[in-house]
Amino acid sequence: KRSYNVTLLPGDGIGPEVVAVAKDVLSLAGALEGVEFRFQEKLMGGAAVDAYGVPLPEETLAAAQASDAVLLGAIGGYKWDNNEKHLKPETGLLQIRAGLGVFANLRPAAVLPQLVDASTLKKEVAEGVDIMVVRELTGGIYFGQPRGFGKNDKGEDTGFNTEVYSASEIDRITRVAFEVARKRRGKLCSVDKANVLEASMLWRKRVTSLASEFPDIELSHMYVDNAAMQLIRNPKQFDTIVTNNIFGDILSDEASMLTGSIGMLPSASVGESGPGLFEPIHGSAPDIAGQDKANPLATILSAAMLLRYGLGEENAAKRVEAAVTETLNNGFRTGDIYSPGTTLVGCKRMGEEVLKTV
Amino acid sequence: KRSYNVTLLPGDGIGPEVVAVAKDVLSLAGALEGVEFRFQEKLMGGAAVDAYGVPLPEETLAAAQASDAVLLGAIGGYKWDNNEKHLKPETGLLQIRAGLGVFANLRPAAVLPQLVDASTLKKEVAEGVDIMVVRELTGGIYFGQPRGFGKNDKGEDTGFNTEVYSASEIDRITRVAFEVARKRRGKLCSVDKANVLEASMLWRKRVTSLASEFPDIELSHMYVDNAAMQLIRNPKQFDTIVTNNIFGDILSDEASMLTGSIGMLPSASVGESGPGLFEPIHGSAPDIAGQDKANPLATILSAAMLLRYGLGEENAAKRVEAAVTETLNNGFRTGDIYSPGTTLVGCKRMGEEVLKTV
Ligand SMILES: CC(C)[C@H](C(=O)O)[C@@H](O)C(=O)O
Numbered sequence A, B: 001k002r003s004y005n006v007t008l009l010p011g012d013g014i015g016p017e018v019v020a021v022a023k024d025v026l027s028l029a030g031a032l033e034g035v036e037f038r039f040q041e042k043l044m045g046g047a048a049v050d051a052y053g054v055p056l057p058e059e060t061l062a063a064a065q066a067s068d069a070v071l072l073g074a075i076g077g078y079k080w081d082n083n084e085k086h087l088k089p090e091t092g093l094l095q096i097r098a099g100l101g102v103f104a105n106l107r108p109a110a111v112l113p114q115l116v117d118a119s120t121l122k123k124e125v126a127e128g129v130d131i132m133v134v135r136e137l138t139g140g141i142y143f144g145q146p147r148g149f150g151k152n153d154k155g156e157d158t159g160f161n162t163e164v165y166s167a168s169e170i171d172r173i174t175r176v177a178f179e180v181a182r183k184r185r186g187k188l189c190s191v192d193k194a195n196v197l198e199a200s201m202l203w204r205k206r207v208t209s210l211a212s213e214f215p216d217i218e219l220s221h222m223y224v225d226n227a228a229m230q231l232i233r234n235p236k237q238f239d240t241i242v243t244n245n246i247f248g249d250i251l252s253d254e255a256s257m258l259t260g261s262i263g264m265l266p267s268a269s270v271g272e273s274g275p276g277l278f279e280p281i282h283g284s285a286p287d288i289a290g291q292d293k294a295n296p297l298a299t300i301l302s303a304a305m306l307l308r309y310g311l312g313e314e315n316a317a318k319r320v321e322a323a324v325t326e327t328l329n330n331g332f333r334t335g336d337i338y339s340p341g342t343t344l345v346g347c348k349r350m351g352e353e354v355l356k357t358v
C-alpha cells in the first residue's frame, strides 16, 4: 500500500472548513486506489500570528518540508490587514513558497459547461475557455533585493522594490511551461514587458532560446498590457501562458474571473523536487467564515492537483475530478455558483455529495 | 482671438491617417469657438528612427516643449520590434513623457450606449460602465534606477529593474486623481500591492494621508490582482482608479477592452505646467496602415481632451465630443465597431462626417 505524509494548513477564514472537506475526499479517493494518507495539521497565516506571533512558525515549515505534499486552505483577513509586514499573513505565504522552493505555480482557468452562465462574458465568448497560467512564484519583484524604504536626494521618503530574474530562474519556469503546454493543446504564450523592462528583455531572450528544445510547441510572445486586453477580447486564443511573478499574479486572477466561478479554481505550486503546495485560488472570505457557506470544490480540485502533480497518483486525481463533475451534473451548488433550477447546499453537504460520487 | 501652437506627432502605422483627420476637426471646432491653431508636424517613433536614427529627435522634443499642446498618433511596428532598446519606438514615447514631465495619464473607459454590443461582456454588465484610470506616468518601474543587465553570484546573466516611488511623486498623482474624482462621481479607488511591495506600502500610506484634504471623496484601496478580477466581475463598482505606472498600464488596457471598442478611446497626459500630451490608446496597427480603414474617433476624442485639459477650451471640447456622439447616432462606423444595420465607412469619410456635425 502506497502511503504519503500530507501537511494540512487550514489557515484563516473559510480555510478550515474547505480543508476539512478536501481531507475527507483525499482519504476516500486514496483508499479506493490503494493509497494511504497520514495527515498532520499545522498553523499558518493569521491563525499562526495570533498563536505564535509569526505567520509561518518554524515548526510549520519544517513539517511541510518533511512531508510529501502540502494542502493549504486560505490565509488573511481584516484583522491582520494593517499589521506590519513581518506580521502579515501574506508574508507567511511568501515564506512557505520560498521555503519549499515551489517556483512553478500552475493556475488553470476553465469555463465548465455547467457553469458557463456564471461568467460575466457573453456565452459565445466564455464557452470553451480553457487556460493554464504558469506563473513564476519564487522570484521577481516579490523577492528581489534591494527592497525597503529610503530617502531620495531631496530627503523625501521613498519605497522601492527590485524586479530581477536570472537566466536559470527563467529557464526552469519556461521548461515547466513548455511541458505543461505539451500535455495540453501545444500552444505557449509568454507574457512580458520587453518593450520597456530589462528584466523582461532577458525573459524573452531565454524563452525564445529554449523554444528549439520544444519544436512541437507553438510559442508566441505578448506584452502584458495586451494580454490583459486579449483575455477579455478573445480568451479562447490562449492555451498555456507563462509569465513572471507579478504579471502572473494579475493575469491569473483576471483569467480566473473570466470563468465567473473562482470558488471552483485550484492551483498547484511545484519545485524541482520536494513537496508541492496546493491551494484554492480564492481568499479566506472572512465574511462567510464559519457559516458553512463556502464552496469546497476549489480545495477539492486542489487536492486532485496534489494527487496528480504532487504524488503522481493520476487515477486518484481523475477519480476526484470526475466526482466534482458528477456532483455538478447532479445539480448541487454552493451560494457563489447557485442559479435557479439547481440545489443550493452548504460546504459540508457539498463535500458529502462529492464523497458519494468518488 | 486666442491662438495656440500645437505640435502634431503622427508617428507610425495608422498614426498619420488619424492625426490628419483630428487636425481638421481641431481646426474647425476652434474656428467656431474663436480659437486659432498653428500646427507643426514632427517625426517620432519608428519614423524618426528611420529618418534620424533616434526615436525622439531633439528637435521634436524641443518643438513639443515649446508648444501649448501635443497630439500624438501612434508609434511602433513589426519593423522596429527587435531593435535595441535605444532604437525602439517605445523608448521615444517614454522619453517624450519624461521630457514633458506629464506624470498624470488620464484614461477614460466608457461603454457608449451606441456601442454596448461591441463589448464581450454581457449587456447588463457592460451597460453604463464609465471608468477613469489615472495612471502615474513618469515614475515607478518604467524609469527607476538601477536597471539593466548584470551577473549574479553564480555568474549567470540577470536582468533587473527598480520599482521606486517618492512621497512627492505619489502625492502629486494622488491629488490629480482626487480632483478628477471630484468632477466625476466622487469615488476614488487606489490600486496597489501593499501586501507584498514596499513601494506600494508607501503608496497606500501617502494616498491615505491625503484623503483628509478631500473629505467629499469616497476613497477605497484594492490590491492589483483583485482589481483585475473586479473589473470583469462588476466594472460598474468603479468610478476613478489611481495607480502606479505598470499597474496602470495593465489595468487601463484591461478597462478599455471592457468597452469592446478601443478604437474609440482617447487619453491625456498632463504635468504640473507645460504642454500636455494627447493620444489615442490604440496602437499603430501596421496591418491596416495606409488603407483608410483606421478609426479616427479615438484621436478626435484625444483632440477633445487636448482642448479641455490642455488648453482649457471647454466649449470647443464639448463641440467635438458632441460631434462624435452625433456621428455615431447617424450610424457611421469604421470596421472595428461595425455591426449590421450601420453604415461602414473609412477613416477619411468618418472624419468628414464628424466635421459636418461639429
Ligand atoms: C496573498 C498574496 C501575497 C498572493 C500573491 O500575490 O502571490 C495571492 O494574491 C496569490 O496570488 O496567491
Ligand SMILES: CC(C)[C@H](C(=O)O)[C@@H](O)C(=O)O
Residues within 6 Å of the ligand: A195, A196, A225, B090, B093, B094, B249
Ligand atoms: C508602448 C508602451 C511603452 C506604452 C506603455 O507601456 O506605457 C503603452 O503600452 C501605453 O500604455 O501607452
